[in-house]
Amino acid sequence: MAADTPRRTAAPRATDRPGDQSPFALGLLLRRAHWHAAAVMGEALRPLGIELRHFAVLIVLVNEGPTVQRDLVTATGSDKAGVMRVVDDLERKGLAVRRAVPGDRRARAVEITPEGLELFDAAHKAAGPLAENLVGGLMPGEAEQLTDLLTRFTGTAADQA
Template sequence: MTADVPHGTTASRATDRPGDVSPFALGLLLRRAHWHAAAVMTEALRPLGIELRHFAVLIVLVDRGPTVQRDLAAATGSDKAGIMRVVDDLERKGLAVRRSVPGDRRARAVMITPAGVELFDAAHVAAEPMAERLVASLGPGEAGQLSELLTRFAHPVGGEA
């Protein structure tokens, strides 16, 4: 398969190296930044006995309260089977419970337990030094600036991300 590239021009080849000008550069850099941040946060969560996928569900439960599994899947970018495994893990650890939804015999809402809230809070304490390490190469004020820019990028006003 050949691409339609005008004669005499060279298509930019996507990389994630500094200075890449391809139209894919931002996405590739965000992917690399995600991998780096995920590795650091995984290290913070490991001593607590959970993974990022578990913590992602706890974040939703703390933010929204009891949430049906299909909405947890959508909120975490998981599929139905994946979210069921994560909720199973959280239940086994005593961090969440499933409850019937009044008026819907098939739906099950997931609720965080007091132990889940305690672990959620402990994760934030454990992650603080890791988060500082994550942005250690940035200059004064740049961590805040990066956070503000990524927030605007991920949550555009009046738009969909």
Template sequence: MTADRAPRNTASRATDRPGDASPFALGLLLRRAHWRAAGVMSEALRPLGIELRHFAVLIVLVDRGPTMQRDLAAATGSDKAGIMRVVDDLERRGLAVRKAVPGDRRVRAVEITPQGVELFDAVHVAAVPLAERLVAELEPGEPEKLTELLTRFAYGEDSEA
């Protein structure tokens, strides 16, 4: 660097380290938190033979009931081919079934089976000790506060629903 050139300000560059003050800091922290939480969830799912992508679909099916594949793709952030593979996997395991939609022979709705509901409930039981470990470093009341803040951040004004 020559003496007549001012040094570049590097204080606001993204570093992905604690204390990052860049405009990307929040997004980078959320990504890292997601990786950590997804790792814990995957640990809970692994013994039951499913992955996060499968569980994401089961969550939607339990919440909404029978759901068209295109709507599952939108709800889970998947693409058309990806959701087809996940539903294929769930069908092979007997956890979901595709059913014709009255009035449209081309469209299929996906429905969770009783075995799917049973697995869904088993995942929740298996996840309890892992979820507790995930927030073990937080002070009493902080897990609830973190959930409240993330809910407001993720859903905005709709977070009251």
């Protein structure tokens, strides 16, 4: 009887191969791209004694100025405990300080220090050549196009307007 049963063809599996029509394909490609970029940028930060999670907070502090810790959670996509650990690390390294927020006894704003700004600038200098290698396989103009597409995809362009 088994011979009379029609053979089912398997549905395509979620992959990240070019041309994959799986509904998961884009997410998998973005995740792989994130891993690759994080590894490359982590390599630039390692000699400076920080990790990408630390740098993410420094970016917010440079862009926004002193920032309440709960807002760092949203800005970095981290959780409260994770942000607390990162801010603890940054304080211990002298890269950021917590200050009381006037009118709110419980809230603390995190502020980058001059040493933090120096490290921020050093990280950009160290990351320059690595970032060029990151997009080295792209054709002229494609890195800018990719940045534009990802900015629109993530909604960060609307956030900046």
